[in-house]
Amino acid sequence: MTDTLLPADLVDFLLFDWLELESLLSRPRFADHDRESVSALLGLADRIAREEFLPHYKTADQVEPRLTAEGDVEVLPQAGEALRAYAEAGFMAAPFATGHGGLGLPELVHMAATGSFFAANVTTAGYAMLTVGNARLLVHNASPAQIEAFVPKQLDGSxxxxxxxxxxxxxxxxxxxxxxxxxxxxxxxxxxxxxxxxxxxxxxxxxxxxxxxxxxxxxxxxxxxxxxxxxxxxxxxxxxxxxxxxxxxxxxxxxxxxxxxxxxxxxxxxxxxxxxxxxxxxxxxxxxxxxxxxxGQGLAIMFHMMNEARLGVGMGAASIAMRAQALSVEYARTRLQGRIDPAGAPVAIAAHADVARMLTRQRAIAEAALSIILFCARLVDDRDTAETPEARARADRLLGLLTPAAKTWTSEWGLEVNSIAIQIHGGYGYTRDFDVEQLYRDQRLNPIHEGTTGIQGLDFVGRKLLKEGGAGLEMLAERVARTLERAKGQGLAGEGQALSAAWDKFLAVREALPMLPRAHWMGVATEVLDGFGTTLAAWMLLDQALVAGSDERRILAQFFIASELPRAHRGFDLALGNPVPLLDFTGDAP
Missing domain, CATH: 2.40.110.20 (Butyryl-CoA Dehydrogenase, subunit A; domain 2)
Known part of the structure; x- marks a missing residue:
């Protein structure tokens, strides 16, 4: 089997080359970590994910939790064994300060490590995600006595x-x-x-x-x-x-x-x-x-865990998409079917142009989804550890703006990656013999988890853009402008122009929103959020192409901007145009 979890070379590029992790590790809070220790920890995560989480992925789908006659719930024992290995290796405590028994790991590294577990077995890894989020809420909001009584048990996995x-x-x-x-x-x-x-x-x-x-x-x-x-x-x-x-x-x-x-x-x-x-x-x-x-502070405090869970759902969606894409490549390289030369021998389906198109689309979307989540994880670290209060506040504003897109775009378009995986596998894809069928079913829950797509759209437009005035956009606009300027001199001017047009139209939507009737913007909020997420993904892939300078990353950016970015204009045009008429479904049920 090929590398079906998060590819180490990709994660290394995103963390160190694109997101400049080493500059983050120079901050006092992360002084105990360096590139070597981070790589070792990510390697350990991959190994435990493969050895403890992946082997029971299909079994957990077939042997569901059971409610006993006594009213207790029994879960597959292998899930408990995997989570014990996870906790014993220090992953449950990893992002916590050393004062709480943790490793003081940057959130960026913790999120990347978590991706391996999600890719291997999202159902078992979900227990750990919720536990870490629960404990972090307590550390930030509970009393010292409550923290002492409850948090250590969560960090040791008991x-x-x-x-x-x-x-x-x-x-x-x-x-x-x-x-x-x-x-x-x-x-x-x-x-x-x-x-x-x-x-x-x-x-x-x-x-x-x-x-x-x-x-x-x-x-x-x-x-x-x-x-x-x-x-x-x-x-x-x-x-x-x-x-x-x-x-x-x-x-x-x-x-x-x-x-x-x-x-x-x-x-x-x-x-x-x-x-x-x-x-x-x-x-x-x-x-x-x-x-x-x-x-009366319950919801405000709960948002600490809810927003963290939204990023966690996004990471799960990106990881499931990454695994589906890798399985698709593996299958397409080994499945012989059809001929390029009518007189020749059957070829691997990866040689057919339409299959190559689907594989390229999968990879562009999956890597964009992963990039959005890791970018947000870096913002978490900047919010908590940046050198100045203003830098921390700017990171917090941008993180708040991006969170609805991080949760929604990754889960909605991650599902498309999983759908394509079934298509590439053909008739085998929807059988239970291959993992892509189960991965699709797992992925389908993510657009609903932690706030449906529609709720995230209303939050993005109604709260982030209207109520808060797009706070954080100035920081994102600066980064986009730098990318557009660099694209001119590196042979990607056309792609930069396409990105600039989409970005400018989004800004036009932002300016127009306060004048739109409430019913109009509520009806197009999800479309606007999708357009923003697509534009965000296009910027990230273009920026990465400029950082890497490789043909592979250049092709991914070019493909996405040509194939996917035009969709962003659809949502923006709906917002800027006349209200789309909707049928009335409020009558009595038949």
Missing amino acids: AFGTMCLSEPQAGSSLADVRTRAVAEGQDELGARYRLTGNKMWISGGDQNISATIHHLVLAKIPDADGTLPEGTRGLSLFLVPKHLPGGERNDIAVAGLNHKMGYRGTSNCLLNFGEGTRFRPGGQAGAVGWLVGKP
């Missing part, structure tokens, strides 16, 4: 973490959350509450591969009259462990498992908090939880 936001009746509308938290006094861990309510779509909500689970739960504290406050400002955040610090089981019950088309190895649960049928801590019904932060 506890996994979840995020409990959605509810059966609320979905993505968090203003409609009904889970309630009633104050029960103070203890050594802070303000203690009893929670009652239901949470839906909870990945890792229950399983038997970690000793316990730490849930982060959004809930509302009732007003004095017992009613729940309206809207998202009434949301507070609570840490609700499966087992209390003394070992007693908390009042959390699994009401059912959701069986998805992909990510089948990740348990996905409907959880009942405070049901009181099996476990009653202290003899009372109600799940015990501790307030994280202050009342």
